[in-house]
Amino acid sequence: MAVPHPEPLAHPDQRTRRPLPEEHHGGPRRLVGPLAALDGRLPGPHDLLLLQCPGSLRPLGGGELPGWARAVLRAHPWVTVGRAPAVVGGPFDTPSPVRCTRDPSAAPEHWLPVTVRGPERGQRLDALAPRSAVARTLRPEQVAGRQALLPPERVAAIPALAALPAAGQLVADHRLVWGPIGAVGYELGTGVPVTGPLSPLRVVLRAPQPVSRRDALGLRRALSRLPVPVQAELETRHGAVLLAEYAASPLSLTLLTPEGPREVHDPWFPRDR
Incomplete structure (x- = not known):
């Protein structure tokens, strides 16, 4: 009696993958984290960044985020990258703690210059965003x-x-x-x-x-x-x-x-x- 051969295992690339959840404004949401979001590069001026923990933003002028900025980021956690240089390490003038969980033994954080856009004319906030908080980037x-x-x-x-x-x-x-x-x-x-x-x-x-x-x-x-x-x-x-x-x-x-x-x-x- 012939012994049936076992079915060959499917190659990992041929297995059925669960689709990623759809984003509200088109396209699947990318995996969060700086490597998936930035493809190993620092963003450039005018890039849009989706933040997974917008509370980690540090206003350039110091202090806490204004109320209108917190409301905007709760509804739409997108910011625009500015042309100023990135900062490595912790900005000395904004000592509030980072609210994104990260490995304390990792390399020093990259802080990206960003702008929060408010609903009213003139409502703009320049801030620094930690690279580890970026969930998605759009050029x-x-x-x-x-x-x-x-x-x-x-x-x-x-x-x-x-x-x-x-x-x-x-x-x-x-x-x-x-x-x-x-x-x-x-x-x-x-x-x-x-x-x-x-x-x-x-x-x-x-x-x-x-x-x-x-x-x-x-x-x-x-x-x-x-x-x-x-x-x-x-x-x-x-x-x-x-x-x-x-x-x-x-x-x-x-x-x-x-x-x-x-x-x-x-x-x-x-x-x-």
Whole structure:
């Protein structure tokens, strides 16, 4: 009598995996923790961070989080990364304890410069967020295609949201990686309706290699024909410069860097003026 052969074990990649829980604003929620959330890199300016314990934020001015910031973070624990440099270790002027559990024997904490956006005009809070508190990160280029997640009537009523596909096509014609930032980027990433009828469309253009003045001028003119003000910045390896300023061909440009603004001649090969 033939002995039946046992069924071969399924390869781990072929086993049925339980789907991750869906996030409220599209896509599965990623595994929490800095390695899963940041892919081993520090975030850059304009990235959106979802915090798993927003109470660990430390205001730059010291003290506790204001009431409006605590209310915002309870409802939508998203913050925007600023351009200031990260801080390693514990900031000396904000001694309140970190509320995220972490291994005390681990390497010193990285504190990321972030901004909390409030519901009222002018409600902005600059703070430091521990890297260990980050549950998810979204770069501007990752939110460019999330317009379909917003209600169609909302998009039609807000010019900056409605103009997004046309702006994206103009930038794509110049072969630049791009993404919305500011209020539009925040709303696309989080689903929170913060963009107003008069809000400009702010975009970042990834430009690790030099862009010619001629191409910059052509893109600026094309974007200026859209029915909404467009504020674009070229992000180089050393910082960002406004597209309009670079296209105007001035002898001196303001380069925005983590250490502060610098007056340079060439944003790709910066030398102080």
